[in-house]
Amino acid sequence: MHREEIEVRTEGEGAIHDVTEELRGAIERAGIDDGMAHVFTPGATAGVTTIEFEPGCVADLQAALERMAPRNAVYEHNRRWGDGNGFSHVRAALLGPSISVPVAKGSPILGTWQQVILVDFDNKPRERRVVISVT
Amino acid sequence: MHREEIEVRTEGEGAIHDVTEELRGAIERAGIDDGMAHVFTPGATAGVTTIEFEPGCVADLQAALERMAPRNAVYEHNRRWGDGNGFSHVRAALLGPSISVPVAKGSPILGTWQQVILVDFDNKPRERRVVISVT
């Protein structure tokens, strides 16, 4: 079992970061040919998924999440805590914090145009952790 | 490989239960320092994710899911089966039944304000199973 933790400096506000190279590197350093890779982000206002990482898809995903949990809707979290990031919590819970990717011949089995991304939903810049586990 | 199954009595209707303590206990009983924990709920009308488990975020997530799959929209499932829980099925499929959390030093690597939750979308009280696997 090999685990790496990376830090990603984000601007928050739905910032999307491609962590596929870090995933490939971790698998290589794990020295495992066949197995599973798990990507997880600790924290309640960020999520992990896959997408074609190009500016169009990135903007489209952000727009869809704005429709699902609008930034300026009324949130109970904001009323209770005054944080202003109620929308961030909802989006993170909906997207989920983890994905699992199979590994073959020392590489993740991803589609040609499929990248693993971290989405930071918080309403301010953050130093985000991403935990990559290879088993 | 260590597996535990817990039962959670819920009120349904989007009831959200924090199962983080059960996850911590299972990892401890597994006696594993470094590995992966997987949380899964069997059944087609419940889901698993993470959130800051406080009443505000809980209400906000429930409200977002009501926007995504309104309780009183027209559902083909209801028309075919008369169950009345078409919205529950859609919400569960969207949220997903599983997450994977890395384990270090015998604890799940979660954010300070991040809890693992079971969401029961069904339209009646249920006895829910949550399967925790530690590898």
Next chain:
Amino acid sequence: MHREEIEVRTEGEGAIHDVTEELRGAIERAGIDDGMAHVFTPGATAGVTTIEFEPGCVADLQAALERMAPRNAVYEHNRRWGDGNGFSHVRAALLGPSISVPVAKGSPILGTWQQVILVDFDNKPRERRVVISVT
């Protein structure tokens, strides 16, 4: 670690395929009694989740995804690349490419009415790969 890759010929356009039998078969061929099964689809325009696989729920999930990322909304991906499948990318990122299911006594621990499904969001027929890993 046992891995199988299946191909599913789909019509795209939100086509939903039940891959539970393939999952059961892979677990059986893995010869593993207790463990984890991971289901992943390579590609940026398809996803994996669970649902009660009957025509009503299938139609209801498709309708919800149409609300979340309407086919005919304006997508930056379409404007940049002329692909016309911006909605497919957004839906796939939201649903996610992977789930993990625990295995006991050589079978996946699924609810009675819970099936594992591949959803192909692309706007044309595709030959889809689904990777099933048993650990």
